[in-house]
Amino acid sequence: MSILPPDAVSDADYYLGARDDAIAHTIMAEVPVILSLPSKKNKQQTPQQAIDEFWTKFTTKAPGKATTVIPSNEYAERVARRSSKAVGTTTQASYDEAAAVCKAKVAKIVKECRRVNQKYRDPHFDLELDLKWGDSDTLESLCNTKGERKSNSGFHPKSVKRVTDIFDVPKFYIDGPTANDVRQGRDGDCWLLAALCTLSNKPSLIERVCVARDEQVGVYGFVFHRDGEWISEIIDDKLFLTKPDFDESVLERMLWEDRERVDSEEQYRKAYQSGSGALYFAQCEHANETWLPLLEKAYAKAHGDYQAIEGGFTGEGIEDLTGGVTTELYTTDILDKEYFWREELMKVNDQFLFGCSTGMWRPVWGERKGIVELHAYSVMRAVEMDGQRLVLLKNPWGKYEWTGPWSDGSKEWTADWLKKLDHRFGDDGNFWISYDDLLRKYQAFDRTRLFGDDWKVTQIWTTVSVPWTLDYHDSYFAFSLAKTGPVVLVLSQLDDRYYRGLEGQYRFELNVRLHKKGQEDYVVRSIAPYRHTRSINVELELEAGEYTVLMKVNATRDLDILPIEEVIRNYARDRRDKLVAVGMYDLAHSKGKLTETEEEKQAKKAAEKRKKDKERQDLKKKIMEARRDRYYMEVKQVNKRKEKKEKAKAKLQAKKATKATNKLAAKDEVKDVPEPPKSPDQTSSSETEKHVWTVEPTASAEAPEASGDVPDSKPDAETTASAESEKKDDGELSSKESETKEGSSSEAKPDAPEVADQTTAEEQKIPEEETEEDTSDESEVSSVSDISERELDIRFRERADTPAPPPPPGPAAATEEEDEFESNPWNAVATVGLRVYYKVAEGDKEKEIVKLRVVRPNPYARKDKERGDDEKNKGEGEKEEGNDAEGEKKSKGLDVDDSSKDATLEGDREQRKKSILSLVSP
Structure with missing residues (x-):
């Protein structure tokens, strides 16, 4: 006999109380109950508990980052597959590939345009359509500032014309690209123009960027270096102008037609819309030279718009135009100024290119002796002659020069020095400055x-x-170097300038530390830059061997910036073209897309199997516990019923004895009392009838006690109470017990014959039924049997297919206020890459000198504690591998100048000293 409810579906459900929960949920749904929940403020916690709870809510439990903003971007998947393996190539190979693609694009466009007799119009960066319709997609970036819907770049060009309509005799180059060509327009891209000035000092550098063109068709192709590889960009020849068209400006036309002219419109065009001076953005000094505004336009298109290229650093611009690697140097950090002069500045335009700037510690505009604060300058030359160390600088504005010693017109200049340095006076942005003043004035x-x-x-x-928390990551890079030689290591993050507005709330700063395998001491570590966050690098001579590169990424969060998903929601309806234009986000993030290695796949399968086995064992344990609990309760109920029946049996036997005594006494009384006179009808029947009553057999009811000749028809109260109690305990009655109860509730019939015989038969029958029922109860209590594997599989599948019950609805007033960190937790995810540059001999270009890989912790590998005693049962060759990343980081997480390192050292003073100096291996 089972005590489980009849609608129970499984042993586990009984154990877990699923039915009770469902009943409780139904009651709560039908009868609203107002609960008074304690407020968080009233929650009693120790200070440590409060801190632990805060940090638990501070960081997200599901870290991740959006890698695609355009749905079903198949191009991003292709890039991900191509970038999954590290393959060494010459620095020239990537450029050659991009240049070839760019030339092919231009050739195809030229062929198409000539076929239909039309000039090229760029459908992805159409300045004229953008200006006429007022979209500003080519001018302004997506706005990701909270509370604002527009970027407000401040750009207000008035018209758009083609190169052939602006310049009388347009020429891409006039005497080649030079620094003197550069004039900054209304965009804040002095850093880019300073980089172009710097490139002009080394022949062919700018020509390498401007790959292909067809002036007649109006198509131009450029290449730029982005995130470690070269990309191509195609544009048409439309440019923004500062003045509106003659027909579209009533005020301008009225002012211009204040007197008679032969052709007012043509005169207006020549005055306001002709030559370089009419351009809104960058312009060449020569009125008919076009390479600079077209290159600036291509660079703006590559990054999405003109606003995206506002603000930057000269070194980043030089990297983008040359594929070089820029190091940020601070004047106060230079250790040996002689070495810096001889080995670095004196090699400008040969091995290095230089830019300089000032005002980095005081972000306000100003001027100090002609030097503009917060402004970038190009280092054009460095010479040492006649005991003088002089440096030639270029202001990309083409004006505003240094007014101190060796400035134009200063007393230091003589005719001889003007000839030696080939210098001309004039406010053209070119000026000389001494090396000492350079170190004093530029930071x-x-x-x-x-x-x-x-x-x-x-x-x-x-x-x-x-x-x-700021620490070296468990993930790191490892590489092997086959030959000793100079190496440049570059750790970089994605250039978010290419997807301005979708960069998110987090800003990252990078640090690296290089270790040789088997040595605790690091070889070198990077110096964190103050301004350049896009990349950091170290240069050194390395011996052949195995190396690891630990990285430390510092993240800061700006809550005034909207997260990516909100920016997309804001602009998906009305700025689709703009979102597609900054879809370079997808291509960039596809580089860092994690793909499972074969080892990780195997570990994942093993982890899933361990998880499944554990869940099966837990389910089996719960089912068996439920069965044992049920068996215990059933046995308890059977014993309880037995005890009740034994008591009822004893009471019945006592009453039988009482009845027998009463019957004998009644017979004696009948004999002593004279019979009353009988009527004729009664005389015949009374002789054969006897005064008897019928007692139905029952285990709980008693025969009525005789009181004279009138039997009591009511059942015994105590017996009835006992029966009701048993009904409540058992929950159900057997068929015989039900019949007995019905019989006991019927009225007694005094005229029924053969009372004595029936009573005797029933009284003799009762003990037999009780014995049989007791045996039946015992037989219904089955023993606890172990669950079979087949049954366990079925239960396991049913459990997996059964959805979790919904949480009970509660009143809104009872819901606790959500914690601000819990609703918007810390979730910083960065995509980073390591580039290893190494010098090779002519015969080694085809050899694989460097093998590079990423080592990251296997999320599916078992930790030492989880393996437990399993390792003890395995042989020496069967030991499971631990976590390589974790093992590498254990002894290398702290820098030597981190005071926390002292607390981690072990041994006596001498041993601790050796550990700090890394004189012994770990």
């Missing part, structure tokens, strides 16, 4: 190393979740 230098055909590069990207 930062951007030094860019150039790579020739004798350099190769290997790179790989990955994505890491950045914790709030």
